[in-house]
Amino acid sequence: MTPVTIGEVIKHLLDGAALVEGGVDGVVAGPGSGWGEADANTDTDAARAGTFNASTAVTGVAVVFTATQALLEQAAALGVNLVISHEGLFYCHREAGAAWLPDDPVVRAKRELLGRTGMTVVRYHDRPHRCQPDAITAGLIEALAWAPHLLAHEPAAAVVEIEPMTLAQVARHVKAKLGIPYVRAAGNPDMLCRRIGVAAGYRGGAGVAVPLIQAHGLDLVIAGEGPEWETPEYVRDAAREGRPLAYLALGHAESEEPGMRAIAAWLRERFPGVPVHALREAPLFRVL
């Protein structure tokens, strides 16, 4: 059997589509990238044009929410040479880490690991979010077992209508389905929730959530992350004014990992001969 190449997997991921103008998707580390001093000013576009060898046979794929040091090490130990990461390598949305932290020891150690292993790392963020429906949101809805209850897929969120559950029951359901230890809730735990907006990632802000609440008569918004002074405070004021409303923060990673697992499953289906690992980090925060 002819081996699958890195170029073929990337082509499948991008589905022939051009990269989004001003977006972050693309090869952000590769064996030819060197990560030498000459790359210290690598900006987003240069990173997107990062060298990689399209004809290299894929030995294994790791799909992750964030390519952390630990997950890159785990991927290398599994014989992976292609990593698909939703978030960036260097602690900012735009892949400019090599430029904005040129002398940072944490960045340097990660670059050394990348250089040593020669793994190709693809940032895969905008493309799955801009699918119809958003593949990350759809993966979250699937993981929550709410696909049969779907009312609408909006560009930045999905809306479901479930049999009424209290907010506390929704929290238990969400934790069990996603395998996460806790969620943070604004609102009365005894409040009944029926219509729920689900916004993966950093889409918990009022700019997304409030119009969604208005358009769909929502009882609850579930988001990954968002500014604390926006939707949670809106929800608090609404409840005080006699309009029961609630907000659940899952955590950014917790809200997007299911979508990345769905992408791993999709790659497995398309490339059955290639080992595809969906690698997951421990929860980022513990509650103390």
Place this chain on the structure above:
Amino acid sequence: MTPVTIGEVIKHLLDGAALVEGGVDGVVAGPGSGWGEADANTDTDAARAGTFNASTAVTGVAVVFTATQALLEQAAALGVNLVISHEGLFYCHREAGAAWLPDDPVVRAKRELLGRTGMTVVRYHDRPHRCQPDAITAGLIEALAWAPHLLAHEPAAAVVEIEPMTLAQVARHVKAKLGIPYVRAAGNPDMLCRRIGVAAGYRGGAGVAVPLIQAHGLDLVIAGEGPEWETPEYVRDAAREGRPLAYLALGHAESEEPGMRAIAAWLRERFPGVPVHALREAPLFRVL
């Protein structure tokens, strides 16, 4: 005794300084503002120019992190006619709520309360943050009983050096001193912490935290809020690479309320005849 006027209190708050260009501080609601349809497009500057009666005698002052519906009701019940709020009335940083949510029922009810009570609301955000040192950060350091351990006041954070404590012990100390039920921690709870960066508000991002870590050899950053994929992921990678480092998220309100309480104390000292209430909301989130 001549009564203290609203104008005098505002003048004292601003200390004669001009409002910051492009900033958010100023009168954002007042008896003359009307909140009628003509104000629906009120933008930041118009809000800052919002009418109020400077010569009205102050019947009471409420100082809050966010002027929520519940705290405005409480202030009115206490006979307050001047509210000093760090964050905005309408769920966004810039006081454009009346414009960006013109037909929103939650906004409408809050505007009705403001109109009914005729309270003057002053947004007080940029000015305390731009004091030397930042009054909000200094209030947090004071509340944490770390003023004697202060090493430096940077523009966006303070640095303290304490007798070494584990991260878990620091978390217990912080919760006890601030009276908050939990914190979220990234890092090993057994890790010893000695040099700590303290960043109030939404300053937990890598752009503030990483240079601070580098400049001061920090073990721990304590912040109000920040993007989850930035500093916490940096800290996780650092620990994996053998550089113990930790991050504590207090919550945005939890990190800035002590600074606002300090401002209330400062007003009480200056205007001993005026009742000044530091009003505090219940925690925004509960962990479920």
